[in-house]
Amino acid sequence: MGHDIESVWRRLLNGESGISRTSLFDASTFPTSISAEVKDFRLSEHIASLDQHAGSGRNTQFALAAAAQAWKSAGLDNAKLDLDRVGIYLGSGEGPLDFGAYTTAALAAWQAEANSLNSVKWAQTAFELMNVTRELEQEPNMPLSHLALLTGARGPAFNCLTACAASTQAIGEAMEILREGRADVMIGGGAHSMIHPLGVTGFNRLTALSTMNDDPPRASRPFDAQRGGFVLGEGAGMMILETLEHAQRRNARILAEVVGYGSTADAFRITDQHPEGEGAIVAMTEALHDADLAPADIHYINAHGTGTRENDGNETVAIKAVFGQHAKNVPVSSIKSMMGHLIAAAGAVELITCVLAIRDQVLPPTMNLHNPDPECDLDYVPNEARRARCDVAMSNSFGFGGQNDTIIVRRFVS
Amino acid sequence: MRRVVITGIGVVSPVGIGAKAFWQNLLAGQVGVRRIQLFDPSGFPSQVAGEVPAYKIGDFVPKSYRKATKVMAKDIELAVVAADDAFKDSGLQSKAYTESPTFDSKRFGCNIGAGLLSAELNELTAAMHTARDGNKLDLEKWGREGMSQLTPLWLLKYLPNMLACHVTIIHELKGPSNTITCADASSHLAIGEAFRTIQRGDADLAICGGAESKVNPMGLVRQCLLKRTSNTKNDTPAEAVRPFDADATGLAIGEGGGLLILEEYERAKSRGAKIYAELAGFGASQDTHKITDPDPTGHSYAQAIKKALADAGVGAGEIGCLVPHGLGIAAFDRAELAGLRVALGGALERIPFAPVKAQIGNLAAGCGVDAAAAVLALQTGQIPPAINTRKPIDGVNLNVAGESRSAAVNVSVSTVYSLGGQNAALVFRKV
Numbered sequence: 001m002g003h004d005i006e007s008v009w010r011r012l013l014n015g016e017s018g019i020s021r022t023s024l025f026d027a028s029t030f031p032t033s034i035s036a037e038v039k040d041f042r043l044s045e046h047i048a049s050l051d052q053h054a055g056s057g058r059n060t061q062f063a064l065a066a067a068a069q070a071w072k073s074a075g076l077d078n079a080k081l082d083l084d085r086v087g088i089y090l091g092s093g094e095g096p097l098d099f100g101a102y103t104t105a106a107l108a109a110w111q112a113e114a115n116s117l118n119s120v121k122w123a124q125t126a127f128e129l130m131n132v133t134r135e136l137e138q139e140p141n142m143p144l145s146h147l148a149l150l151t152g153a154r155g156p157a158f159n160c161l162t163a164c165a166a167s168t169q170a171i172g173e174a175m176e177i178l179r180e181g182r183a184d185v186m187i188g189g190g191a192h193s194m195i196h197p198l199g200v201t202g203f204n205r206l207t208a209l210s211t212m213n214d215d216p217p218r219a220s221r222p223f224d225a226q227r228g229g230f231v232l233g234e235g236a237g238m239m240i241l242e243t244l245e246h247a248q249r250r251n252a253r254i255l256a257e258v259v260g261y262g263s264t265a266d267a268f269r270i271t272d273q274h275p276e277g278e279g280a281i282v283a284m285t286e287a288l289h290d291a292d293l294a295p296a297d298i299h300y301i302n303a304h305g306t307g308t309r310e311n312d313g314n315e316t317v318a319i320k321a322v323f324g325q326h327a328k329n330v331p332v333s334s335i336k337s338m339m340g341h342l343i344a345a346a347g348a349v350e351l352i353t354c355v356l357a358i359r360d361q362v363l364p365p366t367m368n369l370h371n372p373d374p375e376c377d378l379d380y381v382p383n384e385a386r387r388a389r390c391d392v393a394m395s396n397s398f399g400f401g402g403q404n405d406t407i408i409v410r411r412f413v414s
Numbered sequence: 415m416r417r418v419v420i421t422g423i424g425v426v427s428p429v430g431i432g433a434k435a436f437w438q439n440l441l442a443g444q445v446g447v448r449r450i451q452l453f454d455p456s457g458f459p460s461q462v463a464g465e466v467p468a469y470k471i472g473d474f475v476p477k478s479y480r481k482a483t484k485v486m487a488k489d490i491e492l493a494v495v496a497a498d499d500a501f502k503d504s505g506l507q508s509k510a511y512t513e514s515p516t517f518d519s520k521r522f523g524c525n526i527g528a529g530l531l532s533a534e535l536n537e538l539t540a541a542m543h544t545a546r547d548g549n550k551l552d553l554e555k556w557g558r559e560g561m562s563q564l565t566p567l568w569l570l571k572y573l574p575n576m577l578a579c580h581v582t583i584i585h586e587l588k589g590p591s592n593t594i595t596c597a598d599a600s601s602h603l604a605i606g607e608a609f610r611t612i613q614r615g616d617a618d619l620a621i622c623g624g625a626e627s628k629v630n631p632m633g634l635v636r637q638c639l640l641k642r643t644s645n646t647k648n649d650t651p652a653e654a655v656r657p658f659d660a661d662a663t664g665l666a667i668g669e670g671g672g673l674l675i676l677e678e679y680e681r682a683k684s685r686g687a688k689i690y691a692e693l694a695g696f697g698a699s700q701d702t703h704k705i706t707d708p709d710p711t712g713h714s715y716a717q718a719i720k721k722a723l724a725d726a727g728v729g730a731g732e733i734g735c736l737v738p739h740g741l742g743i744a745a746f747d748r749a750e751l752a753g754l755r756v757a758l759g760g761a762l763e764r765i766p767f768a769p770v771k772a773q774i775g776n777l778a779a780g781c782g783v784d785a786a787a788a789v790l791a792l793q794t795g796q797i798p799p800a801i802n803t804r805k806p807i808d809g810v811n812l813n814v815a816g817e818s819r820s821a822a823v824n825v826s827v828s829t830v831y832s833l834g835g836q837n838a839a840l841v842f843r844k845v
Binding site: 025026027028029030031033052083084087088094100103104106107108109110112115116117118119120121122123124126127130131132135136138139140141142144145146148149152153154155156157158159160161162163169173176180182197198201202203204205206207263264265266267268269270271278279282286399400401402403 | 453454455456457458482485519520524528529530533535536538539540542543546548549550551553554555556557558561562564565566567568569570573574575576578579580582583585586587588589590591592593594595596597603607610614616631635636638639640698699700701702704705706713714717721832833834835836
C-alpha cells in the first residue's frame, strides 16, 4: 500500500488494493498466484548508513524502514536518551530462504533409488553455494538485532514469533515492560515476508489462501459470503512506546495511550480455532478488564478478519459473546481486504491504523463486502471509509495454533 | 509483587532424557558430545554434536494425541518430551493425565523458546524431485503438481510457535502463551517473561524454557559457515567443547529441551509442592556492537546480569554457582568473561563455575537445560564439573573443578547471550 504511514493510510481510506499478481517469483501455476507485495522498495530511501545492514533479509529491511520512520517521527533522533533503558520487542518472522542454493543443494544430493539425501554430497554443494550472511539473516532475531544497531537501543530485547498474532503480542508485552518500569522507551512491532515459493506452498497446502487469481483486488473478502481464504502480504509496522512520564518530560507528541492487553491460548487444535471463539473471548475480555473499560466504551474494532471461512465466522461469534447487545453498534473492519495478511507483522500495522482512526476520527473500510453472510452480521464498515467518533479502539490478532491477542488504544487525555 | 517458585523441571539432553538422568549423568562427568549419528557428517568440517538418545515420541503423549506426532518437527518433539517430564515431576495433574486437572487451565501460561526450525530434507526433496529440471527446481512444475506431494499440514511442522501450541493442547493450558525466538537466549528470555506474568497476576502457573535441534544438515552447515564450530576434535569429541579454556576449539551443535514449571509461591506452599528454588531475578539487554562479533567490553551482558541481581536483591558475593553461556569459542568466551567481570567484580574468581556445554554442546534455544542445571545445583548442593576447562583463557583464575563437588548453594545464576546480541540472566534463590 505504500512505504510510509500517510500514504498507506490515505490509500486505505480510499479503499484501494495492494493486491496484484505475484512478481517476486514465478507463481503462475501455483493455486494462488496473487499477493500483496511491497513494491519499488529501496532501503536507502529510509536509512542513511547501509553498511551494517548489507545482506539483510527482506523482513529486516522492512523493519529498518518502519523503525527509522517511527524513531524520527517520535523525535527521538535528537532526544537525550539513556540507551540502557530503551528496549525493543518485536514479533518478527524468519528471513527468506536462499531458495536457489537450498533447492539445488537438495536436488543435487537426492538419491532417487534410495529415496533419501546423500548428506556428504549435500554438504559439498551446500558449502559451494550457500552464503554465510544469507543463512544468518534467516534467524528470526535478526530484525531485532538490526534495529538495535540502527537505534543504539541496549535495553530489554525480545522477539516473539507467535504466528499471525506475533506483533500484537510484542506490543502488548512491550507495554508490560514499560508498566513495570524496566525501560523508559520500547520499540514495538513486527516485520515479515512469506511471499516466497515455500511460504506460498505451505499456505496453499493448508488451503488457507484465496485462489481468486483473476481478480486480485477483489480476492480478499473478509466477512463476505463468498470469501475463500486470505491473501498473503508482507511488510512491517513499528511503534514507539514510552512511559507517560518520559514522554511528558521530553515534550513528546502523544498519539494515543495503550490501555489494555489480553493474551490467551485456545489449547484446542493446531489447525483450527476454537469454534466458539473461547480463547478470543477471553483475550478481548482481559484487554477490556486491563483497560478498565466496558464493551460500550469501544468505538471501533480492527478485526483479525482474514477472509477465511473459519476466522471471520468465529471472530464474529467471539465479538458477540464479549459485546452482547452492544455488538451490533460497534463498527468492525478488516484492512486485510486491501493490504492482505502480513502474518507476523499484521497486528502492528493494524494497531497503527487504530491510532490513526483515533487521530483522524475516521474508520477504514472492509472492502469487497457485497454478499451478506448470515454468520457475519455485524457492522463491518462495508466498502467505504466512515467518519465516526473514535476515541477508543480495539485490535484483534489470532494465530495458527490458537494464539489470541487483543490490544486497546485510547485517545490520550492528560 | 507475587513471589514465584520452581515446582517442576523437565529435561531432554544429550546426557539423558528426564531431569533425573540428566543431572546424575552431568554430575558423573558423562559427555554427550559424540560423532553425529543422525546423518553422515563426513562432508562437514565439524562432525560432532550433542545428540539426544533415541526415544519414541508416542511414549510421551496421550494415546489420543499420537496421530498429531506426525506433524512434529524434532524441535517440537523435544519440547513435548520435556513438558511431560516437567509435569510428572511437579505433581500437577494436567488434562494429559486426568479428566479433572488440578489447576485452572486459564491461569496456566506457556512460554517456550524456539529456534529456526529446519524442514526435513528427505521429505521436502522427495517432493521437489518430482518437479526438478536438472539440479534446479522448476517452479512451474512445482506449482502444478510437485507441491501436492507434501502433506497438507507441512507448514505447521515448522512454525516456531508449534512447540508451545502442542504443549498447550496436550496439557490444556489456556493462559498467556508466547514463543521467544532469540537464538541461544530464547529459553532464558521465555522463562523471564513467564516469571513476569505470574508476578503481575496474569497467571498462577507457567511452563517455560525452550527446545531446539540443530543436529541436521542445515543446522550444522549454518554454524560451520559462521566459523563457530569445533573442527579439530572430530576424533576425540569428548574434548571438543572447551569453554573458557586456552585451547578452545569452537562449539558443538546440539539438541535438547529444558522446561521449568513456575508457580506462584503461596499456591505452591498450600498444595505442599516440592519447591526447588525461588526464581528471584531476571534481566535482559541488547548489544549494539556488531551482529556477528561479541562486544569485547561485555557492557550489555553485564547490564543484564546486574539487572537480574538487583531484581533479586542479591549481591555478587552471595552467588554459590554460576552456569555461564560458555560456548567454547575463544572470542566469545573472552567477551563473556569481560561482561562477567563488570557485573560480578572480584567475586568472579570465587564463584563455583559450571560451564556445562563441554558435556552437552550448545542446545541453542534449548539452553533452558543450562537454567535447569543452575536450579538443580542449588537444590542438590552439587556443582557440575568443568571437564574441559583445564587451563583458563588469558590466565584468568576461575573456580572450576574437573569433577563435581558439594557446596552449599543459596543462590545460583544462569546467563546466556545470542548471536545477534540478546542477553539474559536468571537468578535462583533457596526459599
